Amino acid sequence: MTETSSICPVCESGALQPHRYSDTFQHQGKSLVVDDLEGYLCAECGADPVFEDQIRRNHARISDARREADGLLTGEQIRRLREHLGLRQRDASALFGGGANAFSKYERGEVIQSVAMDRLLRLVGRYPALLQELASPPAESLGSVAPKPGEYVGGDPVRLQGPARHGQAQRADGFVVVSLAKWTKDRAA
Known part of the structure; x- marks a missing residue:
């Protein structure tokens, strides 16, 4: 939302104020509370619109809460690990697999990595020398x-x-x- 569009889209007269809130979601049969979600609140009519940029950030927060509940690395943890290894997103995608934009999507919370990918990332984070194995063609890494x-x-x-x-x-x-x-x-x- 820009400064010029701070009028409520519902009542078209109230001023919108930034608003932070918590919400509860169901995940794996359990309730998952996600804090610090973003939206706006109309002081006049009480409407609480959420705009596109906020939706993206909220989705990332919800994805990270699900990852944490499942014991997976969060998007920020994946980004830090990738940077620690000295890899660009496209290089990480080429080495680990998952598609050309996989790491961008993992880090933004657009896609949650598989358990297998999470384990591979943790192993390489712990043993960076494994990057060389990932970079080798399959025939070289298994012998002849x-x-x-x-x-x-x-x-x-x-x-x-x-x-x-x-x-x-x-x-x-x-x-x-x-x-x-x-x-x-x-x-x-």
């Missing part, structure tokens, strides 16, 4: 032999400990190949 569909290949920097066990094959290059279902079952046991 890519896994068959449904197989887990553990090798540098991820190596299954010890010699191959029943149902596993250890190749000459040191990689251990197991089915993803078996690896998951063994890990749970």
